[in-house]
Amino acid sequence: MTDRNDSAAPGPDVRRELYRTMVLIRSFEEAILADYHADKKPAWDIGAGLIPGEMHLSAGQEPVAAGVCAHLRADDAVTATHRPHHFALAHGVDIDRMAAEIYGRETGLGRGRGGHMHLFDPATHFSCSGIIAEGYPPALGQAFAFKHRGGDGVAVAVTGEGAANQGAFHESLNLAALWQLPVVFVVEDNDWGISVPRSASTAVPDNSVRAAAYGMPGIRVEENAVEGVYSAAGEAVERARFGGGPTLIEVHTLRLWGHFEGDAQGYRPELADVPGRDPIPAYEASLRADGVLDEDEISRIRTEAAARVERAVQFAKDSPHPDPAQAREYVFAGAS
Amino acid sequence: MTDRNDSAAPGPDVRRELYRTMVLIRSFEEAILADYHADKKPAWDIGAGLIPGEMHLSAGQEPVAAGVCAHLRADDAVTATHRPHHFALAHGVDIDRMAAEIYGRETGLGRGRGGHMHLFDPATHFSCSGIIAEGYPPALGQAFAFKHRGGDGVAVAVTGEGAANQGAFHESLNLAALWQLPVVFVVEDNDWGISVPRSASTAVPDNSVRAAAYGMPGIRVEENAVEGVYSAAGEAVERARFGGGPTLIEVHTLRLWGHFEGDAQGYRPELADVPGRDPIPAYEASLRADGVLDEDEISRIRTEAAARVERAVQFAKDSPHPDPAQAREYVFAGAS
Amino acid sequence: MTATLNPPSTAGATATSRRLTTAKAIVEAIGQEMETAPSVILLGEDVGAYGGIFSSTTGLLEKFGPTRVLDTPISETAFIGLATGAAVEGLRPIVELMFVDFMGVCLDQIYNHLAKIHFESGGNVSVPVVLTTAVGGGYSDGAQHSQCLWGTFAHLPGLKVVVPSNPYDAKGLMTAAIRDDNPVVYMFHKGVMGLPWMAKNRRSTGEVPAESYQVEIGRASVARRGTDVTVVTVSLSVHHALDVAEQLESDGISAEVIDLRSLVPLDRAAIRESVARTGRLVVVDEDYLSFGMSAEVIASVVEHDPRMLTRAPIRVAVPDVPIPYARELEYAVLPTRARIEAAIRGVMQG
Amino acid sequence: MTATLNPPSTAGATATSRRLTTAKAIVEAIGQEMETAPSVILLGEDVGAYGGIFSSTTGLLEKFGPTRVLDTPISETAFIGLATGAAVEGLRPIVELMFVDFMGVCLDQIYNHLAKIHFESGGNVSVPVVLTTAVGGGYSDGAQHSQCLWGTFAHLPGLKVVVPSNPYDAKGLMTAAIRDDNPVVYMFHKGVMGLPWMAKNRRSTGEVPAESYQVEIGRASVARRGTDVTVVTVSLSVHHALDVAEQLESDGISAEVIDLRSLVPLDRAAIRESVARTGRLVVVDEDYLSFGMSAEVIASVVEHDPRMLTRAPIRVAVPDVPIPYARELEYAVLPTRARIEAAIRGVMQG
Numbered sequence A, B: 001m002t003d004r005n006d007s008a009a010p011g012p013d014v015r016r017e018l019y020r021t022m023v024l025i026r027s028f029e030e031a032i033l034a035d036y037h038a039d040k041k042p043a044w045d046i047g048a049g050l051i052p053g054e055m056h057l058s059a060g061q062e063p064v065a066a067g068v069c070a071h072l073r074a075d076d077a078v079t080a081t082h083r084p085h086h087f088a089l090a091h092g093v094d095i096d097r098m099a100a101e102i103y104g105r106e107t108g109l110g111r112g113r114g115g116h117m118h119l120f121d122p123a124t125h126f127s128c129s130g131i132i133a134e135g136y137p138p139a140l141g142q143a144f145a146f147k148h149r150g151g152d153g154v155a156v157a158v159t160g161e162g163a164a165n166q167g168a169f170h171e172s173l174n175l176a177a178l179w180q181l182p183v184v185f186v187v188e189d190n191d192w193g194i195s196v197p198r199s200a201s202t203a204v205p206d207n208s209v210r211a212a213a214y215g216m217p218g219i220r221v222e223e224n225a226v227e228g229v230y231s232a233a234g235e236a237v238e239r240a241r242f243g244g245g246p247t248l249i250e251v252h253t254l255r256l257w258g259h260f261e262g263d264a265q266g267y268r269p270e271l272a273d274v275p276g277r278d279p280i281p282a283y284e285a286s287l288r289a290d291g292v293l294d295e296d297e298i299s300r301i302r303t304e305a306a307a308r309v310e311r312a313v314q315f316a317k318d319s320p321h322p323d324p325a326q327a328r329e330y331v332f333a334g335a336s
Numbered sequence C, D: 001m002t003a004t005l006n007p008p009s010t011a012g013a014t015a016t017s018r019r020l021t022t023a024k025a026i027v028e029a030i031g032q033e034m035e036t037a038p039s040v041i042l043l044g045e046d047v048g049a050y051g052g053i054f055s056s057t058t059g060l061l062e063k064f065g066p067t068r069v070l071d072t073p074i075s076e077t078a079f080i081g082l083a084t085g086a087a088v089e090g091l092r093p094i095v096e097l098m099f100v101d102f103m104g105v106c107l108d109q110i111y112n113h114l115a116k117i118h119f120e121s122g123g124n125v126s127v128p129v130v131l132t133t134a135v136g137g138g139y140s141d142g143a144q145h146s147q148c149l150w151g152t153f154a155h156l157p158g159l160k161v162v163v164p165s166n167p168y169d170a171k172g173l174m175t176a177a178i179r180d181d182n183p184v185v186y187m188f189h190k191g192v193m194g195l196p197w198m199a200k201n202r203r204s205t206g207e208v209p210a211e212s213y214q215v216e217i218g219r220a221s222v223a224r225r226g227t228d229v230t231v232v233t234v235s236l237s238v239h240h241a242l243d244v245a246e247q248l249e250s251d252g253i254s255a256e257v258i259d260l261r262s263l264v265p266l267d268r269a270a271i272r273e274s275v276a277r278t279g280r281l282v283v284v285d286e287d288y289l290s291f292g293m294s295a296e297v298i299a300s301v302v303e304h305d306p307r308m309l310t311r312a313p314i315r316v317a318v319p320d321v322p323i324p325y326a327r328e329l330e331y332a333v334l335p336t337r338a339r340i341e342a343a344i345r346g347v348m349q350g
């Protein structure tokens, strides 16, 4: 719909920062990937090991989170999906406590109660949900509260392209537009909803056209372009922050790995091409070509990210397991 | 969106038929209105009298049902809303058994189990639902079955403009467009969802623009024009019948009375103007002006309608009440 | 918890009390809390100019204006979820689901989000939302507008569930619900609201103190003392049970009536304490019979000690059938006075 | 109805039977019905090329093609409603809700439409839909992907509810469900499917006749005969209960294990018949404790005759807490073998 404003293209500092964020996310996902699979063999058991349960990793989708969250403050809100790590890290959720939650420890964001699809961080107003598109409505409420109190906070609500066919998507966009809430709706189009290709789930090739159904601006960013996301999100966040209401941004991104770990992706015809479409080497090359980063800086950024992730994982592993005797706690808050 | 095809304007026979259908509907609604209120006094009790319960009458919205159903066969399906009488009658549901259901009798369409929001007629593939927008999905299934078996049946799915903000609306339009199901989606915009004006519920002034979110044609018919509806529906039904997939039609219509009986409509500013916008006298005048109907014919049509309704109401009143001893029946069908 | 003896029309009376309908008592509680706490907002369908389809919000728009009292689109998932998110950020929303029957379009927001966020966050996030909703039948509104469904809500963890039967409790429970840091589902039966357009019910109007007060969530009340049989019930059925109990007195049957008031937490101690005295139990429940409240009440007694019951308990509930439209049929499945009386007489002979 | 004695690994064995996993038994039943009845179609998320996230539809797309096996958008309300409408027009859809936890986005279509149309139409319209759905936890999938919720479905009238625990019953109940003219909710626990990527469970594989057969909906089976205590349970907990019962034999405790198999209709006679002999009752339920199956089983006995229970019954269920993620916490709330054993020993002393 609306074309992105190229005048909002990022300068070198921002570009470096976008790269740094993407690398941190990827380092995190690779570390989780390794530990997730490490101790589930020989007969792969989803419930076994250091990190049990379903695991939806965001590798390949770093440009979306990095580009959007570059515009956010800690008092802005983000509600993410079942695939939440990239947005959590880009928005500044504490990486130690996040790792600890994924490892199911008492020091985790949810004291091990939530798990990787249920990360709640009041400090950064971050949350996520395992139910498709149902993270949108609470984001409206956060935006409502910000506006109601006269602040200029913004709420970012994320779903996948598959989720854009769920009723909650429609209801949320209508209500946000109607009440002119400071929300930015982000759709991550990674072409797949588990095994179902976009063409078999969505009647239109571009979800940004759906913005017209709510009288809000819609924009699609192609080619998993982190700077394209950055520009589009910059406009949208500013619009929301200054009373201009919601925007819908769809980003054509890439699911680098399976839907969840253990997914052999037999249904995916373009599988062989996927690694070649990894956005990080591509962005790295362009920053190198533009002289924004040199080999040293790249290596420093990578080393720092790896070290930070290692510390977080170590923190998680060193943390105590929850006490089974407290399994029934936290159902209700103490009487006020 | 698409402009209606004026070449499909109805000839005199059709125009007479449209009028006849509207008059029959109005006669029915007036009879129900009278009997509904007759025995609830002096202290108005919603549960008392010959016709108890909520009562949502369709007076003023006759043009929508008449114009759409003129194109349907008995083997086409219609799923209507909590305000279903006009569509039921226009689609040819047996008026006697329909009245009997509203009067809660054993001879009713649902043996008195359903009531006025739950009319099911296998003979005309008619049904309705008291839950906003949730009548859309079953209509998809009827359309699916028609298509799956290689027939050319069409399913019409109706909601109000308030319901167009419900999740089921979105999901249904997407799925119908994706699978190119033979459905015609009809939105009756009567400006109000109970006490909430359209402007306070819907982010866009025209729901037909929402068709673009599903890549389907959308059209809005203004001014409660029965012939406008007729033309738009003619195109849409034909498209569906011949494999062209779904269409969204919104009609700007009129809620002549309250949301339900007993609604004093204190919230409705334009209340005084409403009777003057009644579509039936207006259409009658235009048919008279065009020489399609004369005084005699009008009076004959009115008399016939009144007589037919009177017979139906009499049938209902003469019918036996359900036997309380059978209150637990019909929960499950007998083993096959 | 022990039940309080609380025939509200007397115990609740104070110098400042007036006779109010349940609906007016609810509105008064909301209004008083909105007055003291700017964080309290109210949203839902037709809660503004209309004042709530069942008069649960009358006059609040006029008093608090459209920034705090908001009519919503017919988008229950969106606006209940909005309430959840707003509560996470420190507001205290009251959100109305017009009929409980509509829960199916938005239950995910209620039971997977509103109810679970506190737990999933390890107690770090609180979600103080009051979800009000109308329940119940008896006026031929058919299978999609007459359900109670409190058993459904009470089964799902993370939600407190309150179901007042009279004006005094309605006000006190509403105040308590708004002040509670947890999600509270507040279910009002249309038949206890004292609506001018429904069959009149003398117990829907009663003494209500003008000042603000709380009724503790999770505490049953002994609506009537008795020695022969314990009738455990809730909501409109409390009225019917009291009517029947009064009438049976002259036949020498002394029925105790327990008004649970809350289903979550459930005051199991109050149930047991009464049954321990009477040895006989009738459960009256306008919700569906199986897998619901009536069984839970019985299990609460028996898992403590089956010998407390000297007779087989009797359940009076909707016999697992959708609510029929026609009056004869509907009243054949509702827990009417006649069915309650038969059950009490049955358990006395048993 | 009386329970059939049916340790399926023996009684189910015939000349033509092979050992199958529960998942394969389900697929076989669906395939056989699709072969004989062109009206049977299958739809849901990832039921096509993927073969069902829990292998409940593997190979059916290849066999029956994309006009009968349809992947849907993530639009549960739309496609479950579509199944309802298609059934009204004479098809017999099998529709999959990937996890029962997602019911909240589409419950209206299920309980207000699918379940009630037959009744509201006075029996004139039938809605033969099988709604399949995966239930259960035990593999750290968290509060939104580990629930059982059969109590919720069983509480709402108009739906039959079946919950097989083993391959033999899974096939027979699926065949019966497809042939039933009513909506049947078919709940399979991930842990009984015999999936290669979950903890192995020897009872998830068993003898299954190659030919088509039905297991009657509404009939419990006595999974194990015993004389001292009746353990009533369903689904994966049947496996655990059998394990515990076998082990307690050597301690001289003879536990009878009843596999309900269906919750609606509920085979109350089978429960009573067993408790009448043992006098002791343990109910094991992976669903939430309160207002659910465990209380209904107890009430079924007690409302018949409280003296049948010589000891207070014990419930082993999820104690009204969302399912926690961390393994230690999850296994503290699930009905584990240890908890079942403690309950049986408890009721023996009691």
Ligand SMILES: Cc1ncc(C[n+]2csc(CCOP(=O)(O)OP(=O)(O)O)c2C)c(N)n1
Binding pocket: A082, A083, A130, A131, A132, A159, A160, A161, A162, A163, A164, A188, A190, A192, A193, A194, A255, A259, D045, D074, D076, D098, D102, D105
């Ligand atoms: C309401 C609901 N339906 C189905 C699912 C199961 N499910 C989890 S992720 C997923 C695919 C989501 O696709 P998309 O929205 O494109 O996000 P992606 O996984 O590609 O990031 C599905 C169907 C769910 N979690 N919630």
Ligand SMILES: Cc1ncc(C[n+]2csc(CCOP(=O)(O)OP(=O)(O)O)c2C)c(N)n1
Binding pocket: B082, B083, B130, B131, B132, B159, B160, B161, B162, B163, B164, B188, B190, B192, B193, B194, B255, B259, C045, C074, C076, C098, C102, C105
């Ligand atoms: C899911 C749901 N929410 C709310 C209602 C209550 N309700 C019944 S009719 C109505 C208004 C509907 O407005 P609209 O769709 O415009 O139809 P109209 O009544 O104007 O014909 C509402 C809110 C309902 N029946 N279902």
Ligand SMILES: [Mg+2]
Binding pocket: A160, A161, A162, A188, A189, A190, A191, A192, A193, A194
């Ligand atoms: Mg996707």
Ligand SMILES: [Mg+2]
Binding pocket: B160, B161, B162, B188, B189, B190, B191, B192, B193, B194
């Ligand atoms: Mg309307």
